[in-house]
Amino acid sequence: MENTLYTIKDNFKAPDQLSSLLKQHPEIQFVSLFAVDFGNNHTDEKIPINRIIDDLESFLKKGIQTDGSSVYLPEIATINNAKVDLIPDMDAQWIVDYNKGHPLPGGGFSGTLIIPSFLYHENVPVCSRSVLKRSSEHFKSTILKLLKDSPEYLRDYPEISNFDEIEAVALTSATELEFWVKTPDTHMDIEKLSASQHLKEQYWKRTYGQVRTAMEETLLTLEHYGFEPEMGHKEVGGVTSKLAGTNTFTHIMEQLEIDWTYDETLRTADKEIIAKDIIKDVFEAHGLNVTFQAKPLEGVAGSGEHHHVGVALKLKDGKNINLFSPKDMTSNFLSKLGYGALMGILKNYEVINPFVSSTNDSLNRLKPGFEAPVCIVSSLGHAPQIPSRNRTVLIGLIRDLSNTHATRFELRSPNPNSNSYLxxxxxxxxxxxxxxAVIHSNATLSDIESAFNKKAGEPHFYLETPRVYRSEKDVFEDYSSSERDALFGVPPKTVYENLLAFGKYPEKVKVLMQNDIFSEKIVRSYRAYMLSEWSTELKERIIPTHIRTIRRLDKLHGNEEITDLDVLSWEYINRIRHSLMKDSVASKSLFTQIREALDAENYDLASNLQIEMNDQMGLLLKKYLDYRRNLMITNHL
Structure with missing residues (x-):
């Protein structure tokens, strides 16, 4: 496929040039407008090229219409007012997706032109991509105005003599995508996975067989699409597979990570979704299941997707100036505006978190003990001269003393299913x-640095008095649970608790809504979407899965070779089983109570009961493993 077309360059997006290009590539047989709703679901409709090629100008301007059944925008595209328009984004990266399972008679494979697009309802953009586009444009224009009105802040950047030298503001971001792969029907032995994780047997080890082949093919495919992949490697989770033939393995269960280079922020979010589709296609073609769940297996490492964000000033002479890098990298961690950006994230994180952790799965990952951040706290490093990485904090400063362009923030809480746009x-x-807030404070860099290191109870011109916002310690080892809650805030335990932040912190919600970036309607729609997803999954998927698990936890001992401990252990296990799922005339099980609370829309009660259920299921599985270990028989969960 030497002449395969993978991307459409900007100079070919005009109707005449695009029509000519498509006629030269008859293998491109379909077009799909790629739009993203608030649930991070993207559209993928197949429109035959021959239906639009004679009127591309109209298609690129007006897109297509749908009755709203293909997207979910609660309280916006309602069932009695559901018409939604999909309008192509002419500034996005367009790619051609090839179906390797659909070879063409003349050679090659059937291709689909993927065009990132916006969703419009009543002529107003109402999708995840449009929110990020508005936010980016607002940030850029506001930064330029602030620097023009407060030129003294330009003195922090020696390369700039005056404001007129600035051409634009550039927002860059990148993600680190982790995921699990396994051969179908592979048994998940939690004990082996946990032992392998603690022994670091898989971390950055060599890949073998079809995993290696799929990894290499994925990296090469991403290269074709201009992603500039940086690396692929094994992560901490997994167990050793078994050789079944020449370069063929069975019982595969491995955690992997694939990274690619930075891009403009909207393209970064698009690339993430496209990359996940590519990864699934390639690995599944090699007989491997892929999951992007945040916590597919309880008791072992979950999958994160750290988000890196940076801001630069583009100068008219072609130079790029990192907005966050200080004048002296060996004396200071950040510039004044860099501190402001970091403080803004930390202070307002309660209303950012609902977009980060919006599923049951995501909050299962964010628990102490698995290097997953649960505390609103940052790390800068032990000294400006020695950058360090603290993996226990929510957000860390990444910097390179020899490269000012590398200064950025790494948010560690997102997972592969977080909505990166929102x-x-x-x-x-x-x-x-x-x-x-920093600009209005008129504080010096020294004062800002000192104030950022505030202790609990110390007042601050912007940050909240009771809280601490920086720690270079191990958050999980050096603080007790109660200390963490007091210093960094109490983390939500359920999706419902997380969504309550929209009502609990109205002043912080106003920050999101500034310049109508997140309108009240969008916040309500997103909350309604995630509340529905949470309650439906809890009732229709999580509880049935727990029931199947409980039914597999059989009594294993007979009357031979047992001790009184075995008898007592089983009795304790059985009591937990009954309390979770067995109703009686006198009482209702925990599962029944949750279902009834959800049916009555008593979400406070359902959320509290879910926390109790999670604790009881964790205790049940632990006690059952202990019980099984003490028996002189062979059995599996």
Whole structure:
């Protein structure tokens, strides 16, 4: 496929040039407008090229219409007012997706032109991509105005003599995508996975067989699409597979990570979704299941997707100036505006978090003990001269003393199913709020640095008095649970608790809504979407899965070779089983209570009961494993 067309360059997006290009590539047989709703679901309709090629100008301007059944925008595209328009984004990266399972008679494979697009309802953009686009544009224009009105802040950047030298503001971001792969029907032995994780047997080890082949093919495919992949490697989770033939393995269960280079923020979010589709296609073609769940297996490492964000000033002479890098990298961690951006994220994180952790699965990952951040706290490093990485904090400063362009923030809480569009948009709104606070404070860099290191109870011109916002310690080892809650805030335990932040912190919600980036309607729609997803999954998927698990936890001992401990252990296990799922005339099980609370829309009660259920299921599985270990028989969960 030497002449395969993978991307459409900007100079070929005009109707005449695009028509000519498509006629030269008859293998491109379909077009799909790629739009993203608030649930991070993207559209993928197949429109035959021959239906639009004679009127591309109209198609690129007006897109297509749908009755709204293909997207979910609660309280916006309602069932009695559901018409939605999909309008192509002429500034996005367009790619051609090839179906390797559909070879063409003349050679090659059937291709689909993928065009990132916006969703419009009543002529107003109402999709994840449009929120990020508005947020990016607002951030850029506001930064330029702030620097023009407060030129003294330009003195922090020696390369700039005056404001007129600035051409534009550039927002860059990148993600680190982790995921699990396994051969179908592979048994999940939690004990082996946990032992392998603690022994670091898989971390950055060599890949073998079809995993290696799929990894290499994925990296090469991403290269074709201009992603500039940086690396692929094994992560901490997994167990050793078994050789079944020449370069063929069975019982595969491995955690992997694939990274690619930075891009403009909207393209970064698009690339993430496209990359996930590519990864699934390639690995599944090699007989491997792929999951992007945040916590597919309880008791072992979950999959994160750290988000890196940076801001630069583009100068008219071609130079790029990192907005966050200080004048002296060996004396200071950040510039004044860099501190402002970081403080904005930390102060407003309670209303950013609903876009980060919006599923049951995501909150299962964010628990102490698995290097997953649960505390609103940052790390800068032990000294400006020695950058360090603290993996226990929510957000860390990444810097390179020899490269000022590398200064950025790494948000460690997102997972592969986080909505990166809304998440990044919320981050930019929050950063802007912090930057404005720093400028209005007129504080010196020394004062800002000192104030950022505040202790609990010390007042601050912007940050909240009771809280601490920086720690270079191990958050999980050096603080007790109660200390963490007091210093960094109490983390939500359920999706419902997380969504309550929209009502609990109205002043922080106003930060999101500044310049109508997140309108009240959008916040309500997103909340309604995630509340429905949470309650439906809890009732229709999580509880049935727990029931199947409980039914597999059989009594294993007979009357031979047992001790009184075995008898007592089983009795304790059986009591937990009954309390979770067995109703009686006198009482209702925990599962029944949750179902009834959800049916009655008593979400406070359902959320509290879910926390109790999670604790009881964890205890049940632990006790059952202990019980099984003490028996002289062979059995599996």
């Amino acid at each position: 998440l990044l948009a919320a981050l930019y709104q929050a950063k802007l709020d912090g930057i404005q």
